[in-house]
């Protein structure tokens with residue numbers, strides 16, 4: 001395992017010399033949160049990674065045993081389990097977890113398997129006052145205690161007191177529900193390391209689901225995940241972003257084993273493209289991506305970043321019922337600041353609408369993944385949250401543009417560009433003569449970190 005080493009001054013200086021993300025923070029006019037000032041500059045080595053990690057059955061099977069059955073995973077939003085009897089099934093490879101809320105308000109997770117002859121007890125999500133197996137009707141109470149079965153006289157050998165549904169651990173953070181099948185795992189809060197301390201200020205718990213798209217992608221789950229923990233690919237894959245995203249100067253951080261982060265500044269052109277764009281070009285491109293017809297003028301005394309922050313602030317204040325005028329940085333109003341909690345949860349930071357991702361295998365298929373995209377919007381604390389959006393499902397052959405009506409055409413186009421790469425990555429990995437992938441030392445350090453953590457679990 002590589003030691004974590006700070007980048008050398010030469011490595012840092014070799015990055016694009018124009019404004020870094022930390023330089024942009026110097027231009028803020030309100031106090032900058034310590035979480036944004038934190039910058040880890042870590043070097044984790046330069047070795048190639050074997051393609052076997054992404055294409056081999058044995059590697060995948062080991063991940064099931066040592067990662068998916070051992071780690072905290074985001075299962076759903078807590079709002080899906082608002083009332084006693086609400087349930088959600090979280091499937092991960094061949095494991096299936098039935099989440100529900102009991103009459104006393106407690107969240108519970110059960111192995112979704114009947115104790116009679118094994119039928120899955122529930123599928124999808126819904127509401128029911130008890131847990132009744134559809135096959136022969138064995139029934140449990142919401143708290144997992146056995147209730148009754150038809151012709152119970154025929155089961156004198158089944159002790160109702162002992163016939164309780166086996167549980168998995170359940171915990172919550174930020175309005176998200178997490179499960180862990182390992183009784184001996186650390187608590188969720190310690191597993192999350194620095195993440196709650198950083199992110200609690202951005203209040204994922206005071207949000208509702210404004211968008212949820214779930215898409216099947218023909219690639220290994222890590223191929224999908226890794227495409228969203230580096231911004232380096234944007235130069236070639238998303239050329240339309242160059243006028244307003246400082247891709248080359250994205251900041252990449254890692255903490256402990258389980259948490260990492262990218263911050264990519266908005267409202268600033270990519271340093272290597274900066275000469276091509278005026279401040280007005282930057283503003284116009286951002287408005288276009290947001291699906292707006294408006295093209296607000298950038299005054300000579302202002303930058304596009306400042307203008308967009310001013311334009312965004314009133315809607316953020318209104319949505320949250322808070323006044324951010326003297327305390328929201330431009331960064332928190334517009335930048336893409338995305339964390340990862342190993343292995344499957346990527347929450348974004350900020351005061352406005354935030355994205356969050358989840359990536360996981362699609363069943364036990366090495367070559368297929370499910371990606372969830374959530375957009376969370378604020379609502380004022382103490383008020384009733386709006387209804388969560390329904391899940392919009394896209395099959396393996398349905399591009400993100402099929403969800404353009406709910407996502408907006410600009411965002412759907414960005415995800416289409418990513419979605420076009422991913423099956424081709426899987427194909428190319430299988431065709432690789434080199435047998436390995438090569439990573440950038442800095443811009444792809446989160447991929448290296450993620451894989452080093454994966455190895456820690458696999459080697460346990």
Ligand code: FES
Nearest residue numbers: 114116117133136
């Ligand atoms: S399998 Fe569930 S009641 Fe028979």
Ligand SMILES: [Fe+2]
Nearest residue numbers: 227237238418
């Ligand atoms: Fe992308």
